[in-house]
Amino acid sequence: MVFLVFQSRRYTGMRGGAPRSLSDIRTSLAQPVPWLLGAAMGAYTLQFYAVLMWLPTYLLQTRSTGATASSLLTALFVLVNAFGNVAGGWFMNRNIALGRMIGASFALTSVMFLGVFSDHLPDAARLACMLAYGFVTGNIPPSVFAGGLRYARSPSEAGSIQGLILHVSNVGIFSGPPLIAAAVTRGGGWSAALWVILGAAAIGLTIAFAISRLEKSGSR
Template sequence: MSESTRSVSVTHWLAVSAALLCGVAIAANVGKVSIMITALRDAFGLSLVEAGWLSSAINVLAVSVAVVFGLSADRIGGLRLCLAGIGFGIAGGVGSVLATSFPLLLAARVVEGAAYIAVAVSAPILLSAASRPADRRFVLGVWAAYMPAGIGLVMIAAPMLQGVGGWQAIWWFAIALLAAGGASVWWQRRHYHFAEAPAADDGALAVAREVMRQPLAWVLGLLFATWSVQHFTLIVWLPTFLRDQRGLEIGWVALLSCVMVLVNVPGNVIGGALLRRNVARGRLLVLGSGLSGVCMYAAFSPTLSDGLRYLACLGVSFIGGLIPSSILSASTVIARTSRQIGTFQGLNMQISNLGQLLGPPLLAALVATRGSWEGAVALPVGAAVAGVVLGIVAWRLERAYHSVP
């Protein structure tokens, strides 16, 4: 990114932290619905179908328009779009609290979805702007932990907050996080050097098309989708397994599930640190996909003890952290200028959300067809195998680039 590296000689870590806080806040905003879906069904009298729409609304939106948001970030500037996303998130959260019917609740969730996409595609621009070239791969690798960190945070806070003020208290908690993230970014705005909107020109779409023409961008997006299938299979399966097949109390189910989500965070940080040490991105992608597939097979194996199966779940989440950190930091290679970062992030997000959208229904179909959770292991393990193949392809494609991260 030749344009983006001229102005930053030192990493502004407070500015980096502010952008990371926006990511954690928007992830908590995303994760709160799945955690509180039972309470929402009781409060609004939702059917299973309505609950499903509420849970999947953000994924549907991301699959449909994430690239458009990425183009907008490149056009109007990362800082403006990030702050707009925070504002939409707060508005959607307040709208949810005030909603009196399912249509109003769903409309508020769509607004929150737009907020999520806006922050997810724009925050990496701010992070790149605030960090010097030598730190950029590490910073973007750490950014990949925003989703498990935010979801884990709301999982930890939910039991206490729900006891104090019901599901609405969790919404207000998420709103407070968003407000803190927005205020922090605004306070650090002077450090987001190239995050402001560039002067308008007729070549904006041509700049974006340059990203879309790169095979590596598409391969990485598809690889992210394979990881999404694995991770969300685990998120769906583990609580059900612990509650229905092992009879654990809801408190233990929540704790063990929360730990599983949170161990993905250090995996992402380690991935960023390895990239900073110039470990090949393709090597990390192949290693992460391969080992996560082995651990996933072990997690679903009925011949292993419950303790080993749970450790395998932790292994999937931890080692899988190498995958998002390697992919989301690839803008240092694919984005030739600062104006292409948002397009890459949007394209990546749109493709990867296919895994989140299609994974759960495919898993349910396999369970229904084969009669057991163990029979559905072909889906996540198959996704891991596909990830290994795509990782090898990405490794070879990246060697053709002049700047090797």
């Protein structure tokens, strides 16, 4: 939110004008990039909320951490993710390519989660991988919303694009926890959750590649 407030200054002094017609909204939403940004945010929310629902139960049942410790570790994970949000805003204010930022974040989350599920690492290292995952994945939302502002040609168009991103992100919020539950149930163990996380990351990487191609071609 802080990032969006600072970015809003790019529109300072611009007149909002009359309310946009439905045809104007359709024109702005006909661009491919807003839909790709929405899909990237959907992949992020699918991954993040799946992990958020999975983590406390996983700690209780497999690491015997106890209810209090599991809750505190989950809260720490969310806090680290918030710091990742701030870092993502900092990076995007330095005009890093949008597709590169989103792609790198999804790629690193895959590596971190492979560490989380590695039986060759001690619990402390696996926890460090989980917290690193929380920080890295936190870079994705500010990158996506920055993209919405970059590709908007007016304040009203920015509103349409950001609204689209938020609505598509709800798909990930809704589907992530059930997918984790189904994977664990059908896979016979918690390790099956890894495939949901990696699947979401693969979707995100594909989207990031498409955004990078559009950025290089100058398309919207």
